[in-house]
Amino acid sequence: MSKFYGIGTGPGDSSLLTIKAVNTLKELDILYTPEPKKEGKSLALSIVQEYLKEDLEIKQRHFPMSFDDLEKTKAWDEIAVEIEKDVKNGKNVGFVTLGDPMIYSTYVYLLERVRDKVEVETIPGISSFSNIASNQNFPLVMDREPLIVVPCTTDESKLDYALENYSSIVLMKVYKNFKEIIEKIKKNNLLDHAILVSNSSLNEEKVYTNLADLDKDKISYFSTILINKEEKRVG
Amino acid sequence: MSKFYGIGTGPGDSSLLTIKAVNTLKELDILYTPEPKKEGKSLALSIVQEYLKEDLEIKQRHFPMSFDDLEKTKAWDEIAVEIEKDVKNGKNVGFVTLGDPMIYSTYVYLLERVRDKVEVETIPGISSFSNIASNQNFPLVMDREPLIVVPCTTDESKLDYALENYSSIVLMKVYKNFKEIIEKIKKNNLLDHAILVSNSSLNEEKVYTNLADLDKDKISYFSTILINKEEKRVG
CATH class of the missing domain: 3.40.1010.10 (Tetrapyrrole methylase, N-terminal domain)
Known part of the structure; x- marks a missing residue:
């Protein structure tokens, strides 16, 4: 059939x-x-x-x-x-x-x-976040912790809640309010526990492990941030 | 090398x-x-x-x-x-x-x-939840909504918060406190928006689309519940 x-x-x-x-x-x-x-x-x-x-x-x-x-x-x-x-x-x-x-x-x-x-x-x-995590050998979530995937086009309060309350966070569609998102990550002391990848698995892929020093105003449409409080990455 | x-x-x-x-x-x-x-x-x-x-x-x-x-x-x-x-x-x-x-x-x-x-x-x-969603033609998450994956071995307060505040929820490791989890789903009026799958993609796979009538005390170790408030499934 x-x-x-x-x-x-x-x-x-x-x-x-x-x-x-x-x-x-x-x-x-x-x-x-x-x-x-x-x-x-x-x-x-x-x-x-x-x-x-x-x-x-x-x-x-x-x-x-x-x-x-x-x-x-x-x-x-x-x-x-x-x-x-x-x-x-x-x-x-x-x-x-x-x-x-x-x-x-x-x-x-x-x-x-x-x-x-x-x-x-x-x-x-x-999914793109799963691929990014594997490519970077970046464990996303373990044991009893929840994993939350947040499109940054969502309500700001939902984004804030996620950053304040979860250990394992995937931020998608970060291109729009990119500067503010980095500020929020900083405010929650998560910069050392985050990586940003643009254009994962394409030729133009870019990986940023040091978000504190990331001096950019704009970022590619296909950009994702992975956060895991149990992981520490400094550029 | x-x-x-x-x-x-x-x-x-x-x-x-x-x-x-x-x-x-x-x-x-x-x-x-x-x-x-x-x-x-x-x-x-x-x-x-x-x-x-x-x-x-x-x-x-x-x-x-x-x-x-x-x-x-x-x-x-x-x-x-x-x-x-x-x-x-x-x-x-x-x-x-x-x-x-x-x-x-x-x-x-x-x-x-x-x-x-x-x-x-x-x-x-x-991942198992992604496979279950595809097998059941069950959309997991769309647009601006977050997706939360919760192992039911986590703190009860985290499970409760997820059920009360998110539209798209994956509940993993539901075998342990299975009866209570079904009660919580019922309390949040989510029974019609949930499916339960045991042993996904193995020979013993079982799919339950009518959680209200699910009269079981125990469930297989490999059991997952998908919830999407935008989806309606009744047995």
């Missing part, structure tokens, strides 16, 4: 796909790929390119990143209808998404629209 | 290893595997078995799960010394660990002991 497959590509390095993801990609008739910009190149597509069969039909679709909810909803509705039609026509249809499909991925908006209409199988991927 | 490799096997299904993990396993001279019980079979070893070369030397080592910290520390010290010696003798040495090496894994205790002495490379793995 034909299916819709949501496939996590992991953070960027093609060798971080799972065997299951690679085997599934090889069975697809059609692959949908998300593009943040019209006519832009899909990062998710470039990660999986080497595993695709030659006659695979690729449908690059634009996913608006704007704050206009109506524009977004309309795009997702249209792509979901297209996917449903392809699966009902007997095709195995895939969609690739960066990192893990269930953790901060727009794949969920497609999933919600098609899961009652066609069979769906989701294949997990390595 | 020879290295020590910490390799995440993912949750249990051999096809959930990454390409990088499989390629690394093939290059090893020696593989250390953890065994919770003396003479017991290593689950991590059985997951990777199909990828190992025939003449690989396997060193099964006992990792005590007791509450006796001295016994544990002694075991880790001894294994770390053994690994260091093997790497300094020019061997590529691996260690396999369930899930992701940086998230609640005893691998970290070895890493801390050897990372200043030999070169170490850690390869991430799919």
Whole structure:
């Protein structure tokens, strides 16, 4: 029976796909790929390119990143209808998404629209924070401690609570209020227990282990900070 | 140059290893595997078995799960010394660990002991909660919400705070005070937004989508509850 497959590509390095993801990609008739910009190149597509069969039909679709909810909803509705039609026509249809499909991925908006209409199988991927921790040999969380992952676009009070109350913290989307975040980390005496990585597993990857001396006003869109009070890192 | 490799096997299904993990396993001279019980079979070893070369030397080592910290520390010290010696003798040495090496894994205790002495490379793995979410098509977290992962062996106040204040919650190690945890989920009106999975990705996997009707006193050691206030699941 034909299916819709949501496939996590992991953070960027093609060798971080799972065997299951690679085997599934090889069975697809059609692959949908998300593009943040019209006519832009899909990062998710470039990660999986080497595993695709030659006659695979690729449908690059634009996913608006704007704050206009109506524009977004309309795009997702249209792509979901297209996917449903392809699966009902007997095709195995895939969609690739960066990192893990269930953790901060727009794949969920497609999933919600098609899961009652066609069979769906989701294949997990390595999330960016997990990859950064391994690459830096930086233990994230142990024993009885909670792990909290906070997008820095959340309410400031939630960010403050996390920094004050948890030992193991992942801060995502730090690009927006980067300077203030560093100040908050400093205020909580966590600078020595934090690392910052931009563009993890891509060619432009940058690792900062000494956040105290980090004299930058801006930081890449794909930047993540890992904090573990049990770990000590000074540049 | 020879290295020590910490390799995440993912949750249990051999096809959930990454390409990088499989390629690394093939290059090893020696593989250390953890065994919770003396003479017991290593689950991590059985997951990777199909990828190992025939003449690989396997060193099964006992990792005590007791509450006796001295016994544990002694075991880790001894294994770390053994690994260091093997790497300094020019061997590529691996260690396999369930899930992701940086998230609640005893691998970290070895890493801390050897990372200043030999070169170490850690390869991430799919964590159990990420796998459960994908298998159940259960979105974990979206947009601006934090994600909190709580081992239920933590302080009760931390568990309560998480249930009262976050939308996206992973509860691990729920076997111990299972009945009380279900009561707490009920009290916070989260029963309809939760699923429980035991032995994810193993043959004995069990999925419970209706926690209200779950009439059990005990639950398997490998049990995890996913909660997302934005998701509604009733049996």
